[in-house]
Amino acid sequence: MGSLASGIDVKVLDYFTREIKKVHDLHVQIAIVVGGGNIFRGRMAGDTGISRVTADNMGMLATVINALALQDLLENAGIPTRVQTAIEMRAVAEPYIRRRAIRHLEKGRVVIMAAGTGNPYFSTDTAAALRAAEIRAEAVLKATKVDGVYESDPVINKFAVKYESIDYLEVLNRELKVMDSTAVSLCMDNNIPIIVFNFHTSENLLKVVLGEKIGTLVSREGGRWLNK
Secondary structure: OOOOOOOOOHHHHHHHHHHHHHHHOOOOOOEEEOOOOOOOOHHHHOOOOOOHHHHHHHHHHHHHHHHHHHHHHHHHOOOOEEEEEOOOOOOOOEEOOHHHHHHHHHOOOEEEEEOOOOOOOOOHHHHHHHHHHHHOOOOEEEEEOOOOEEOOOOOOOOOOOEEOEEEHHHHHHOOOOOOOHHHHHHHHHOOOOEEEEEOOOOOHHHHHHOOOOOOEEEEOOOOOOOOO
16 A cells, blocks of 8 residues: 555565565565455455445455565566465466465565455455464464554554564463464464565565574574574
8 A cells, every 4th residue: 555545556566676686686485465455454444334244255356456466576587486276266376276376486476465365354464374373384474564563552652562473372362462372372383484574675575585583583482582
């Protein structure tokens, strides 16, 4: 969305593309789960008269729009991609098939996963955790506008302490707004570390992949950072 009120800011997509390319050039396998909040958020439809199920379906379709836009810019930059959707729409993208996704990654393609889990009541965070478990990803990188996980909202509390690393259970018990509880629990059950970082700082994604201590690490050990 960038500086726009809604929709897609191509300048932001171009920035994302450049940051992703830096990692792809290292021959790192990348799967991207996209949201759709810049177009439509299902949970915001409560006062509109639209049912939650219908609203969530609309939100999942919004993620497909973003996925197709990102695909175009990545391919313009010479990065091979595949868009896979949890809701079948074969005219514009492949259906999500786990083994096919893994094969694309092995061939050096960036796999963009859209339409969430394909079910209402589940967030994009949960979709990311689910797909990470299915394809046996080494980590979930939560790309946000904040530089990590804080004990409270740093916008409201300027003295809020940022965690360098934290345990899954502490995130759940303190109800910290890292990802929704379903997503955190799924990562905990499958021992998939989560790294929350500011994607809007250039080269942060690259630094995370190279093992630098960027953002906040959420893991079972809590105090141990990922090895390079």
